[in-house]
Amino acid sequence: MGDHGEQVSNKQVILRDYVVAGIPKESDMSVTTGTIRLKVPQGSDAILVKNLYLSCDPYMRSRMKKLEGSYIESFKPGSPITGYGVAKVLDSGHPNFKKGDLIWGKTGWEEYSLITSNDILFKIQHTEVPLSYYTGILGMPGMTAYAGFYEVCSPKKGEYVFISAASGAVGQLVGQFAKLLGCYVVGSAGTKEKVDLLKNKFGFDEAFNYKEEQNLDVTLKRYFPDGIDIYFENVGGNMLDAVLLNMRLHGRIAVCGMISQYSLEQPEGVHNLSCLITKRLRMEGFLVIEYYHLYPKFLDMVLSSIKEGRIVYVEDIAEGLESAPAALVGLFSGHNVGKQVVVVARE
Amino acid sequence: MGDHGEQVSNKQVILRDYVVAGIPKESDMSVTTGTIRLKVPQGSDAILVKNLYLSCDPYMRSRMKKLEGSYIESFKPGSPITGYGVAKVLDSGHPNFKKGDLIWGKTGWEEYSLITSNDILFKIQHTEVPLSYYTGILGMPGMTAYAGFYEVCSPKKGEYVFISAASGAVGQLVGQFAKLLGCYVVGSAGTKEKVDLLKNKFGFDEAFNYKEEQNLDVTLKRYFPDGIDIYFENVGGNMLDAVLLNMRLHGRIAVCGMISQYSLEQPEGVHNLSCLITKRLRMEGFLVIEYYHLYPKFLDMVLSSIKEGRIVYVEDIAEGLESAPAALVGLFSGHNVGKQVVVVARE
Numbered sequence: 001m002g003d004h005g006e007q008v009s010n011k012q013v014i015l016r017d018y019v020v021a022g023i024p025k026e027s028d029m030s031v032t033t034g035t036i037r038l039k040v041p042q043g044s045d046a047i048l049v050k051n052l053y054l055s056c057d058p059y060m061r062s063r064m065k066k067l068e069g070s071y072i073e074s075f076k077p078g079s080p081i082t083g084y085g086v087a088k089v090l091d092s093g094h095p096n097f098k099k100g101d102l103i104w105g106k107t108g109w110e111e112y113s114l115i116t117s118n119d120i121l122f123k124i125q126h127t128e129v130p131l132s133y134y135t136g137i138l139g140m141p142g143m144t145a146y147a148g149f150y151e152v153c154s155p156k157k158g159e160y161v162f163i164s165a166a167s168g169a170v171g172q173l174v175g176q177f178a179k180l181l182g183c184y185v186v187g188s189a190g191t192k193e194k195v196d197l198l199k200n201k202f203g204f205d206e207a208f209n210y211k212e213e214q215n216l217d218v219t220l221k222r223y224f225p226d227g228i229d230i231y232f233e234n235v236g237g238n239m240l241d242a243v244l245l246n247m248r249l250h251g252r253i254a255v256c257g258m259i260s261q262y263s264l265e266q267p268e269g270v271h272n273l274s275c276l277i278t279k280r281l282r283m284e285g286f287l288v289i290e291y292y293h294l295y296p297k298f299l300d301m302v303l304s305s306i307k308e309g310r311i312v313y314v315e316d317i318a319e320g321l322e323s324a325p326a327a328l329v330g331l332f333s334g335h336n337v338g339k340q341v342v343v344v345a346r347e
Numbered sequence: 348m349g350d351h352g353e354q355v356s357n358k359q360v361i362l363r364d365y366v367v368a369g370i371p372k373e374s375d376m377s378v379t380t381g382t383i384r385l386k387v388p389q390g391s392d393a394i395l396v397k398n399l400y401l402s403c404d405p406y407m408r409s410r411m412k413k414l415e416g417s418y419i420e421s422f423k424p425g426s427p428i429t430g431y432g433v434a435k436v437l438d439s440g441h442p443n444f445k446k447g448d449l450i451w452g453k454t455g456w457e458e459y460s461l462i463t464s465n466d467i468l469f470k471i472q473h474t475e476v477p478l479s480y481y482t483g484i485l486g487m488p489g490m491t492a493y494a495g496f497y498e499v500c501s502p503k504k505g506e507y508v509f510i511s512a513a514s515g516a517v518g519q520l521v522g523q524f525a526k527l528l529g530c531y532v533v534g535s536a537g538t539k540e541k542v543d544l545l546k547n548k549f550g551f552d553e554a555f556n557y558k559e560e561q562n563l564d565v566t567l568k569r570y571f572p573d574g575i576d577i578y579f580e581n582v583g584g585n586m587l588d589a590v591l592l593n594m595r596l597h598g599r600i601a602v603c604g605m606i607s608q609y610s611l612e613q614p615e616g617v618h619n620l621s622c623l624i625t626k627r628l629r630m631e632g633f634l635v636i637e638y639y640h641l642y643p644k645f646l647d648m649v650l651s652s653i654k655e656g657r658i659v660y661v662e663d664i665a666e667g668l669e670s671a672p673a674a675l676v677g678l679f680s681g682h683n684v685g686k687q688v689v690v691v692a693r694e
Contacts, residue, residue: 071625255623269616276602276632278418283630285623
């Protein structure tokens with residue numbers, strides 16, 4: 001290896017072009033092979049990593065569109081997709097990271113990445129759990145669940161909690177947090193398998209398949225005869241409209257995502273917002289990026305909960321970078337069961 | 348006058364039948380004449396009042412429908428409309444009220460009322476301002492503006508504030524509160540006359556006639572090139588959708604009312620709720636009934652502001668109970684300029 005490092009081939013997942021509307025297709029991406037030098041440029045504070053696990057997250061749908069003035073940047077057509085991942089440092093110009101460190105944070109959908117902006121980059125200290133967990137329960141989705149539930153929902157013991165897209169990376173954890181607090185917890189998901197998971201694996205009190213329900217208002221009245229105190233919103237649209245009708249006085253709606261809406265050209269209309277007044281509801285959107293200062297506290301709690309078996313976690317693992325486009329696309333039709341991860345390499 | 352009191356004729360405004368959808372018409376009400384004894388029944392803690400001023404308020408539209416499980420009760424077809432008003436006590440079985448007292452609170456749309464439930468009933472102590480003010484700036488709408496702005500909006504000096512239906516009883520006061528705090532304040536209303544009032548009388552920085560605007564998103568961008576911190580929501584529907592696109596990071600929306608929606612069979616859909624996430628907005632509904640404990644503090648502040656000329660107030664006065672149906676109906680097509688009051692008697 002010379003000064004400039006060994007040049008190796010680098011498989012990458014490229015976004016072909018912006019995906020304006022509709023559920024993204026595998027063919028919106030291509031897997032190509034470029035080259036990369038396994039060394040950080042002289043004088044740079046970048047880090048050069050080998051990617052191990054990549055995270056498929058709903059917010060990535062928005063990044064496939066041309067965005068202006070958003071909190072996130074669009075993917076660049078012709079360039080690799082970027083997102084959260086777990087990686088191993090091969091070379092570092094940054095004082096906080098050294099060769100051999102494991103990190104999680106923003107990286108590229110490729111075998112090797114040169115990470116030049118490290119706004120969200122954490123060194124992994126605890127490796128007694130699967131490393132892939134840092135794309136989910138111990139990473140961004142975990143922090144999202146933690147911040148959304150404890151900081152936004154103002155939960156109290158015994159309250160009635162409803163979670164949509166409940167078997168996903170965030171939902172499964174919110175439900176378990178709520179159970180630990182002594183809440184009554186119901187989740188919705190889109191297949192029988194997911195519903196079983198919610199009830200039998202994650203310990204939800206009840207769960208239902210929203211695709212089998214004729215009238216979500218009636219469904220919610222069945223599971224919440226006394227109404228909903230907390231709604232953890234992951235889907236938007238019709239579900240939100242039905243929930244509004246079933247909220248209790250002073251209920252809280254934490255708006256984490258609206259996955260049912262991301263691929264629509266025109267989002268569905270929500271008609272029951274006057275319930276905000278009559279029931280004096282608070283509806284609040286949040287983004288995990290504002291809560292990373294809580295990460296150490298969160299990590300302590302969740303790590304010990306995992307070790308003591310009080311929290312469980314389900315992943316849907318896709319093998320190899322070639323499977324990444326299908327894994328990401330599957331998220332938007334609900335193919336994944338649990339947190340969708342792509343393994344690029346295991347070490 | 349005997350034991351049972353003098354029996355007198357009592358003109359009343361009666362709701363003929365529920366008004367399901369559409370803007371209510373004068374013919375949905377009738378003015379009839381009954382009789383009443385001017386004495387409280389023996390042993391009762393009711394009070395018998397002569398009504399002076401009646402308040403026309405947007406929430407009354409909902410009470411014309413058949414409501415179930417709502418925070419308010421429907422009007423009773425065949426019975427007098429009820430609402431907020433100012434009245435003079437003629438007889439009292441209640442220890443807190445005596446003959447000659449002036450009160451404001453819930454009363455009937457009639458010349459004389461027997462008030463048996465006095466949950467919201469305040470004795471008027473300050474009569475150096477017009478008594479009609481206790482239907483508005485010093486009564487329920489005033490308290491609504493105060494609670495909504497100071498308790499729900501979390502306002503800070505210098506913030507950008509937008510108020511819809513801004514020349515109404517609540518809006519005109521919210522705008523003046525915001526100006527007193529050093530905010531930049533823009534209001535919308537539905538006529539040139541109201542817009543002039545907002546700018547020239549209430550001291551708003553800017554105001555516009557929403558009926559003359561083609562595209563409310565563009566309009567709001569013109570008045571708020573840097574976005575809106577606080578939206579005081581009185582109208583709902585399209586306006587809310589346009590506002591969501593123009594909110595700033597961490598903006599707050601206090602949902603006070605949605606007058607544009609009350610007469611629709613199916614409320615309009617709101618499409619831009621995903622802005623709650625991307626901009627991390629809080630949207631919160633509230634009802635004045637939860638804030639009456641703040642009334643003494645509110646009254647102190649607003650009374651002195653009125654006396655010192657820091658707050659002004661505009662009423663639209665309809666003369667006589669016969670004019671009450673038209674006055675109430677006019678509210679829903681925006682006929683009133685300022686707070687709509689009906690004078691039943693002046694003393």
